[in-house]
Amino acid sequence: xxxxxxxxxxxxxxxxxxxxxxxxCPADQDLVATVPEMGRSDVDLAVMAAKTAFLKEEWSSxxxxxxxxxxxxxxxxxxHEQVDELAALESLTSGKPILETSLIDIHMAxxxxxxxxxxxxxxxxxxxxxxxxxxxxxxxxxxGVIGMIVPFNFPLLLASFKVAPxxxxxxxxxxxxxxxxxxxxxxxxxxxxxxDVPEGVFNVVTGSAEVGKALxxxxxxDKLSFTGSTNTARSIVQGSAASLKxxxxxxxxxxxxxxxxxxxxxxxINGVMxxxxxxxxxxxxxxxxxxxxxxxxxxxxxxxxxxxKQLQMGHPLDxxxxxxxxxxxxxxxxxxxxVKIGLEQGGRLLCGGNRPQGEEYDKGYFFEPTVFxxxxxxxxxxxxxxxxxxxxVIPFADEEEAIRFANDSKYGLAGGIWTKDxxxxxxxARRLKLGTIWIxxxxxxxxxxxxxGYKMSGYGRELGLEALADYTQVKNVYVELEDEILYLxx
Ligand code: NAD
Numbered sequence: 001x002x003x004x005x006x007x008x009x010x011x012x013x014x015x016x017x018x019x020x021x022x023x024x025c026p027a028d029q030d031l032v033a034t035v036p037e038m039g040r041s042d043v044d045l046a047v048m049a050a051k052t053a054f055l056k057e058e059w060s061s062x063x064x065x066x067x068x069x070x071x072x073x074x075x076x077x078x079x080h081e082q083v084d085e086l087a088a089l090e091s092l093t094s095g096k097p098i099l100e101t102s103l104i105d106i107h108m109a110x111x112x113x114x115x116x117x118x119x120x121x122x123x124x125x126x127x128x129x130x131x132x133x134x135x136x137x138x139x140x141x142x143x144g145v146i147g148m149i150v151p152f153n154f155p156l157l158l159a160s161f162k163v164a165p166x167x168x169x170x171x172x173x174x175x176x177x178x179x180x181x182x183x184x185x186x187x188x189x190x191x192x193x194x195x196d197v198p199e200g201v202f203n204v205v206t207g208s209a210e211v212g213k214a215l216x217x218x219x220x221x222d223k224l225s226f227t228g229s230t231n232t233a234r235s236i237v238q239g240s241a242a243s244l245k246x247x248x249x250x251x252x253x254x255x256x257x258x259x260x261x262x263x264x265x266x267x268x269i270n271g272v273m274x275x276x277x278x279x280x281x282x283x284x285x286x287x288x289x290x291x292x293x294x295x296x297x298x299x300x301x302x303x304x305x306x307x308x309k310q311l312q313m314g315h316p317l318d319x320x321x322x323x324x325x326x327x328x329x330x331x332x333x334x335x336x337x338x339v340k341i342g343l344e345q346g347g348r349l350l351c352g353g354n355r356p357q358g359e360e361y362d363k364g365y366f367f368e369p370t371v372f373x374x375x376x377x378x379x380x381x382x383x384x385x386x387x388x389x390x391x392x393v394i395p396f397a398d399e400e401e402a403i404r405f406a407n408d409s410k411y412g413l414a415g416g417i418w419t420k421d422x423x424x425x426x427x428x429a430r431r432l433k434l435g436t437i438w439i440x441x442x443x444x445x446x447x448x449x450x451x452x453g454y455k456m457s458g459y460g461r462e463l464g465l466e467a468l469a470d471y472t473q474v475k476n477v478y479v480e481l482e483d484e485i486l487y488l489x490x
Contacts, residue, residue, distance in 0.1 A: 002033045004182070006042070006206050007189035009049035010199030016041045021207070023183060026095040027315050027325035027364040033093075035182050038207040043174070043214040046203040050145040050172040051220050053200030060142045060170040062123070068168055069120035074195040075188075076113030079106060079160075082191075086156060086184055091316035093181045094152055095325035095365070096279045098317050108447065109160035112463075115447040116168035119468060123169055128476070135479040140472040142170035143246065144222035147215035149176045149236070151228045152327050153282045153387075156184035158250075161451075162225045163188070165467040167202065171223075174203045176215055180327055182206045212236075219243045223471070226250065227284075229385075230411075230456050248460030248470055250284070251453060252385040253413030256406035257287035257442060258428065260399075261295045263418030267440060269304055271416060275442035277311060277369050280323045281389035282331070284457075285414035287442055289382055290393045291405050297395045301373070304393075305350050308369045313356050315364075326365040326388055335367050335388035342381040342392075347372040352389070377405045385411065399428060407433050412454030416442040435461075 003020075005012035014020075019037035024030060036042070054060050059068065079086065087101035094101075125138030146166045150158045155177055166173055177185035185204050192202045205211055209232075216224050216239035223246035226236050230251040240247060257275050259268045275287025292300045314321035326332050332355075339353050352370030355361065369389040375381055382392050396402040406415055414436035419425050425439040435453045438444060445451055450466035452458060460470050 001031050004033055004035045004186050004206075006036045006038060007186065007193070007202070007204045008042070008046045009203065010193065015039065015207070021179065023093055023180070025092045025316070026180075026327050027366075029363050032089075033183055035186070035206040038205050038211050040210070040214040042207075043205055043211055043218065046174045046205045047145060047147075047215075047218050047220045049200035050174050050203055053198060054142070054144050054172040058198055059172060059201045062139075062141075062170070064170070065121040065123060068170065069117045071195050071197055072113045072117035072120065072164060072168055075191050076110045076117060078191045078194065079110035079113060082187070083107060083110075086187060088317065089183045089187065090155060090181070091324070093183055094155060095316050095327055096153075096282070097321040097324045098319060099321070100279060105154055105157045108445070109156045112157075112160040112164045112447045116164040116468070119465070120168040123468060123472065125474065133481040135481060137477055139475040139477065140169075140469075141475055143471060143473050144171060145220055146171045146173050146471065147176070147218065147221040147224040148173060149212045149215060149224070149226045149228060150178060150185075152178035152180040153279060153284070155181040156188065158227050159185050159188065161462040161467070162227075163202065165462075166225070166471045167197075169468055169471040171471055172201045174205060174215060174221070176205050176207070176211050179206075179208045213239055216240050217242065221245055223247070225460070230458075233458065248462070249453075249458035250460070250462060251413075251456065251458040252411055253284045253286070253453070253457050254289060254383065254385055254409050254411045255285050255287040255413060256289045256291060256409070256415040256432075258402045258406060258415070258417045259290070259292045259296065259300060260402070260417070260419040260421070260424065261293040262420050262424075264420060264440070265296065265300065265303070268418040269300070269307060271418065271440075271442040272304065273307055275416060276391045277308070277323055277389050278443055280326060280367070281391075282326065282387050283443070285436065285443060287416055288386065288391045289377065289405070289409075290391055291396045291402050292393060293402070294395050294397055297393075301350065301393065305371060308351050308371055311369050313366055313368070314360065323366075323369055323389060326367060329365060331387060332365040332367060335386055335390060338381050338384065338386045338388075338390060339370060342372050342375060342379070342390075345375065345379050345381070347375040347379070347381065347392070377408055383409065399424065403428060403431050407431075410456045413457035414438070
């Protein structure tokens with residue numbers, strides 16, 4: 001059991017109130033650590049530190065871009081080095097399998113720092129051609145203090161999607177991790193301290209929704225980057241209205257995964273498994289609506305269900321575990337509620353639907369991988385984000401119907417298309433109202449490629465060059481080159 005402090009202005013501090021929060025493993029309720037339970041006054045302190053650091057220009061000046069790049073590269077290197085410790089912490093607190101955190105989450109977080117480290121010195125405006133004797137160009141400047149609020153499902157990874165580009169662009173940061181999973185954000189602060197990121201440039205405040213609310217309402221936070229549920233985003237938009245702060249919102253999803261009869265079914269089943277059950281379904285891009293062309297529907301079910309039944313549930317630190325524990329009792333109740341609704345609305349369960357039995361599951365929030373059929377796309381289970389290992393398989397007749405089903409959702413985050421016909425793949429991709437589309441793959445994010453939502457899945461983009469653009473603002477500079485200038489008020 002470790003006792004953590006929060007990181008503000010280069011110092012490790014407790015909350016002003018002295019309150020602490022216990023961080024427990026959702027799989028067995030073991031106490032992992034304590035962190036400060038902070039409040040508004042602590043957020044004030046952190047924002048003041050970030051503002052002061054920004055105004056000093058030691059970090060934010062474009063002259064310092066190579067230094068920023070160097071420090072971010074170091075942070076990436078140390079993250080790669082500490083993958084075992086960080087993956088264990090992440091799995092213990094989030095309930096997700098160690099296989100995932102070790103192979104994906106921490107390495108990709110590190111990649112993110114390395115990618116933006118390389119770009120820091122390349123942030124540039126453009127020369128604007130004008131039809132007169134003048135030089136016109138733009139500067140891309142940092143925005144200022146960026147508040148960041150992240151969820152529990154990919155704690156360090158989603159924080160890195162924000163922290164790395166924001167720092168590369170010369171902003172300063174106040175990060176609020178989820179109240180369930182704050183430890184790796186604090187470990188990231190230790191790394192920032194180790195590589196000598198200047199005081200006040202990177203701050204971490206810990207606590208509940210109240211801390212996030214304080215950040216979203218704070219007049220000195222120039223931009224807020226939020227990843228979380230669509231409902232929380234509504235309150236954030238309201239909270240940010242008074243100061244008109246810029247927002248990036250990465251929200252919920254209800255991913256469609258489209259299997260055409262001409263696709264490679266072996267590959268498609270692997271993709272469907274990953275899309276549906278990675279991180280026990282607590283994934284915003286999860287492929288939870290599986291649309292399968294009529295002619296291969298029966299074969300798909302015959303081959304898919306035994307694979308789902310084989311998935312091993314277990315403790316997040318067990319290397320054999322493929323489905324870990326959900327994050328909380330609230331989340332487990334939500335999953336059970338949707339299974340009940342699905343059954344009431346005529347759904348038929350082909351597997352799962354219950355909490356697993358056995359001593360090893362008793363203290364955790366485990367739920368069996370669950371597959372529904374006989375539901376239509378307009379039912380609640382298909383329209384609401386469940387955020388658990390529950391999917392629905394629905395047949396479709398042709399391309400038109402598949403597109404209609406896929407787009408019939410308030411969400412628009414990500415989805416997949418399985419076909420060997422590349423023309424069909426591209427045709428369908430263009431018509432899907434989604435921010436990310438995979439043809440013949442699923443759940444694959446790359447730090448180089450932009451990621452974000454259409455519709456109620458949010459706005460703004462993370463990753464790629466697009467995220468850098470979102471953490472900068474554009475200044476236009478006009479230089480007069482004419483000697484004889486005609487002024488309106490000569
Ligand atoms: P959540 O919205 O409950 O919480 C997210 C964060 O917001 C937490 O740090 C929480 O403390 C904070 N928060 C809660 N209420 C707040 C308020 N009123 N004001 C300010 N901050 C507040 O989400 P969650 O349950 O932690 O995560 C699951 C959700 O996140 C799902 O909807 C999922 O789809 C979404 N998500 C989206 C992406 C994406 O990139 N689009 C990625 C991962 C998760």
